[in-house]
Amino acid sequence: MRSSNFIFVLMGLLLCSCGGDKVAEDVRYFAPDKFKVVNSTPDTTRVLKTELIQLDEVYNPRGLYIYGNMLFVPTSGDTKFLSIVDLRSLKPIIKIGHYGRGPNDFSMPQMNNHAYCNDNNELILEICDRFGFKSINVTKSIKESGTFLSDSKKYTEIYKDERISHNGDKIVFKYGADRYFIKQDMTYRDAREGTFSPPTYIFKIGTEQSYVEIFPQPIESIKKNSREAMFVYSGYTRLKPDGSKVVDVMQMFDYINIIDLSSKKVTTVGNANSKRFISSYEEGDIYAAYASNRNVCVTDKYIIVLTVGDILCDAPDGSTRVWHSIRVFDWKGNFISSAMLPKGLAPLFMAYDENNEDLYFCVHSDETFYRSNISDLLK
Numbered sequence: 583m584r585s586s587n588f589i590f591v592l593m594g595l596l597l598c599s600c601g602g603d604k605v606a607e608d609v610r611y612f613a614p615d616k617f618k619v620v621n622s623t624p625d626t627t628r629v630l631k632t633e634l635i636q637l638d639e640v641y642n643p644r645g646l647y648i649y650g651n652m653l654f655v656p657t658s659g660d661t662k663f664l665s666i667v668d669l670r671s672l673k674p675i676i677k678i679g680h681y682g683r684g685p686n687d688f689s690m691p692q693m694n695n696h697a698y699c700n701d702n703n704e705l706i707l708e709i710c711d712r713f714g715f716k717s718i719n720v721t722k723s724i725k726e727s728g729t730f731l732s733d734s735k736k737y738t739e740i741y742k743d744e745r746i747s748h749n750g751d752k753i754v755f756k757y758g759a760d761r762y763f764i765k766q767d768m769t770y771r772d773a774r775e776g777t778f779s780p781p782t783y784i785f786k787i788g789t790e791q792s793y794v795e796i797f798p799q800p801i802e803s804i805k806k807n808s809r810e811a812m813f814v815y816s817g818y819t820r821l822k823p824d825g826s827k828v829v830d831v832m833q834m835f836d837y838i839n840i841i842d843l844s845s846k847k848v849t850t851v852g853n854a855n856s857k858r859f860i861s862s863y864e865e866g867d868i869y870a871a872y873a874s875n876r877n878v879c880v881t882d883k884y885i886i887v888l889t890v891g892d893i894l895c896d897a898p899d900g901s902t903r904v905w906h907s908i909r910v911f912d913w914k915g916n917f918i919s920s921a922m923l924p925k926g927l928a929p930l931f932m933a934y935d936e937n938n939e940d941l942y943f944c945v946h947s948d949e950t951f952y953r954s955n956i957s958d959l960l961k
Contacts, residue, residue, distance in 0.1 A: 617849075620854065622920065628922060632923070637655070640665045643655050649705065651669045662678055666678070675724060688711045692751075694709070714734060716731055752765060765782075782794075783795070783796070818877055823882050827842055836852060876888045876890060879933055884913075887909045890905065905923070908921050
């Protein structure tokens with residue numbers, strides 16, 4: 583960002599801050615183009631109704647994603663990593679995606695929760711694994727009972743960056759012909775010393791490559807050789823289905839970063855009743871004063887965030903950090919509505935069925951699945 587933007591952001595944060603624990607961010611460490619404060623504290627009087635559902639032949643779930651009438655569940659402990667389930671019957675359709683190091687295999691696959699139909703009306707699902715970006719032709723895979731790729735590229739074929747290691751975790755979205763958005767997660771510059779680079783947003787359009795860095799430099803007080811940096815910068819990244827924006831929901835702080843892929847500007851949405859990024863960390867209370875965003879799913883209208891944290895201290899029974907909530911925003915960062923999940927329900931994964939306005943949850947610890955209609959939240 584330009585220095586003039588730094589001044590603008592700093593002034594805006596000073597004006598928006600209120601109360602004893604609301605301090606301005608230090609733009610050396612966190613500098614979006616715009617900071618928007620909204621009151622998105624969940625409505626603790628509103629509790630979602632959920633039902634337990636049974637998914638056959640789905641074991642060790644590692645995520646959830648819905649496209650059309652299909653539920654995609656990445657799994658571990660099997661020779662194939664992706665189970666596809668028919669939402670209408672909740673019965674398995676197929677398992678695809680072999681673990682391995684071959685050209686059509688997957689090593690440490692990560693589903694980026696983005697799918698689309700190609701010109702032949704075939705469903706394409708994007709996957710990032712340890713070595714590159716791959717697209718599975720789901721339609722052909724189901725029809726021919728195998729795993730068929732429509733695209734496979736090494737990361738170095740998509741973008742090049744000498745400043746950061748390509749061994750770090752990343753997520754890649756293809757949002758047009760030869761147009762890529764890459765979130766390069768935190769990477770260590772020198773593993774022996776523990777020094778690291780904060781996450782970077784990379785735009786690759788044709789042969790042109792540009793960057794957006796809302797974390798200009800590492801937080802100086804993070805201890806070397808510590809896992810704290812990984813927690814501070816971790817988040818959940820999703821592409822708006824129409825390909826115009828990306829949302830990056832921070833896990834440890836109540837921040838939603840909305841990236842406009844056309845202007846390359848970042849708007850950060852923060853809850854007025856939550857602590858700020860730097861202040862929470864510098865106060866040394868990072869694990870006690872955070873709002874943990876557990877997951878996010880998106881439509882062209884909504885950003886739906888699964889959250890748990892001390893912002894829920896007014897839960898009906900007075901408990902803290904045992905109640906999960908759902909919060910709904912639009913893509914301008916406006917807060918729409920919220921509701922609590924039933925007490926004791928602590929899902930790690932979430933997916934949204936736009937056709938029926940149902941949220942699906944997975945509790946990773948006991949491999950149980952739940953469904954809840956949220957049509958009332960979207961009115």
